[in-house]
Amino acid sequence: MSTTLASSSSAPPDASSPGLFGGPTRYKVLGAISLSHFLNDATQAILAPLYPMFKGGFDLTFTQIGLITLTYQLIASFMQPVVGWCTDRRPQPFSLPIGMAFTLSGVLMLAAANSYSTVLIGAALMGAGSSVFHPESSRMARLAAGGRFGLAQSLFQVGGNAGTSCGPLLATIIVSLGQWSVALFSVLPLAAIALLTRISLWARGQIRRSGQNAVGQALSPLPQGVVTRTIGILMLLVFAKDFYMAGLISYLIFYLEYKFALSVQAGQFYLFLFLFAAAAGTLLGGPIGDRIGRKRVICASILGAAPFSLSLPYADLFWTGILVVIVGFIQASAFSTIVVFAQELMPGKVGTVAGLFFGLSFGAGGIGAAVLGRAADTWSIGFVYQFCSFLPLMGILAFLLPDPRKFERARHPNP
Numbered sequence: 001m002s003t004t005l006a007s008s009s010s011a012p013p014d015a016s017s018p019g020l021f022g023g024p025t026r027y028k029v030l031g032a033i034s035l036s037h038f039l040n041d042a043t044q045a046i047l048a049p050l051y052p053m054f055k056g057g058f059d060l061t062f063t064q065i066g067l068i069t070l071t072y073q074l075i076a077s078f079m080q081p082v083v084g085w086c087t088d089r090r091p092q093p094f095s096l097p098i099g100m101a102f103t104l105s106g107v108l109m110l111a112a113a114n115s116y117s118t119v120l121i122g123a124a125l126m127g128a129g130s131s132v133f134h135p136e137s138s139r140m141a142r143l144a145a146g147g148r149f150g151l152a153q154s155l156f157q158v159g160g161n162a163g164t165s166c167g168p169l170l171a172t173i174i175v176s177l178g179q180w181s182v183a184l185f186s187v188l189p190l191a192a193i194a195l196l197t198r199i200s201l202w203a204r205g206q207i208r209r210s211g212q213n214a215v216g217q218a219l220s221p222l223p224q225g226v227v228t229r230t231i232g233i234l235m236l237l238v239f240a241k242d243f244y245m246a247g248l249i250s251y252l253i254f255y256l257e258y259k260f261a262l263s264v265q266a267g268q269f270y271l272f273l274f275l276f277a278a279a280a281g282t283l284l285g286g287p288i289g290d291r292i293g294r295k296r297v298i299c300a301s302i303l304g305a306a307p308f309s310l311s312l313p314y315a316d317l318f319w320t321g322i323l324v325v326i327v328g329f330i331q332a333s334a335f336s337t338i339v340v341f342a343q344e345l346m347p348g349k350v351g352t353v354a355g356l357f358f359g360l361s362f363g364a365g366g367i368g369a370a371v372l373g374r375a376a377d378t379w380s381i382g383f384v385y386q387f388c389s390f391l392p393l394m395g396i397l398a399f400l401l402p403d404p405r406k407f408e409r410a411r412h413p414n415p
Contacts, residue, residue, distance in 0.1 A: 025146035034159030039192035041160035045167025066373025073366025075127030084135035084355020093203035096196040099132025104189040111183035138354035153336035154286025165275030240394035246368030278332035285333030301334030302395025
């Protein structure tokens with residue numbers, strides 16, 4: 001990492017400069033960004049595994065559990081597009097370690113929480129940290145892509161997915177010591193702050209030499225009406241996908257306890273399998289989109305999960321484990337491709353697009369967790385999984401996306 005940063009700082013601002021679109025893909029930089037995403041999302045992922053502890057300790061309903069997720073994810077949802085818009089106008093790479101400090105504060109707040117309102121404040125702080133991290137770090141990944149944008153987004157996002165899958169497993173081990181042990185997770189955002197400071201130093205030099213410290217003026221190669229309609233379709237697909245994923249992530253442990261009488265510890269293992277499969281799907285989705293076309297990957301990823309999601313509520317324990325892995329893998333493979341597809345539609349607005357779709361992903365998850373929590377209180381957790389099983393059918397909308405070959409050759413050379 002140190003070699004990469006040092007060599008990058010002295011490179012001339014031409015097409016061969018490391019990290020610029022005409023130059024080579026900077027895998028060491030992408031690896032560092034992916035690792036920071038791992039640390040960020042592993043920290044964020046401790047929230048859902050803490051729900052059983054908070055539910056018992058503060059005598060919470062499923063609705064209140066859903067409101068914790070809603071608070072966390074709506075803060076991130078509303079702030080991310082704003083952060084992305086601001087950094088499109090003037091990139092702020094050093095906002096990355098600053099944002100991670102908010103996450104650190106949220107972790108410490110959860111460890112010391114003595115009331116439901118304190119838990120909500122801790123969740124809000126973590127959401128604020130995530131909202132700052134994602135748009136600007138996505139820009140860093142594109143800056144280091146060397147033209148392989150789908151691959152760069154997948155490597156960036158797989159770090160987050162891997163962190164999300166490992167977070168619950170770590171929480172199972174650590175939280176057994178008691179609520180105070182949540183503070184042990186502070187080592188993750190502290191390590192991320194140190195790493196992001198290094199990345200920010202590299203990115204500042206790259207941005208200055210490539211002339212990307214001002215808002216881009218590139219126009220989309222497609223008519224504005226087509227762009228607006230396509231962005232709307234992509235947003236609907238992300239909403240449906242993440243609404244469903246929120247049901248699996250927030251309530252899978254409760255569903256397995258309800259239907260199969262599994263312990264919380266056993267349920268954590270199934271949640272880990274689901275999230276690990278999602279990480280694998282994220283890793284492969286972007287490179288496949290680079291090779292065979294983004295529209296094909298989006299269609300297959302959303303709609304392709306439908307047969308398995310529809311079978312899930314009626315499966316026994318063995319097949320439930322297999323189906324959650326398949327659904328997690330297929331659904332997660334779409335997101336990096338969707339982000340790059342949208343960035344190609346709106347050149348010069350990398351941060352805005354990243355903030356919009358990451359924010360929408362968080363918001364859909366938050367709304368899904370709250371709505372599905374209320375449904376579980378009113379009917380049952382089994383009904384929630386039956387309802388959610390139909391959501392991947394929304395993937396049929398992907399066939400309305402324009403042929404990407406119409407704008408593939410018209411990409412703007414700057415992010």
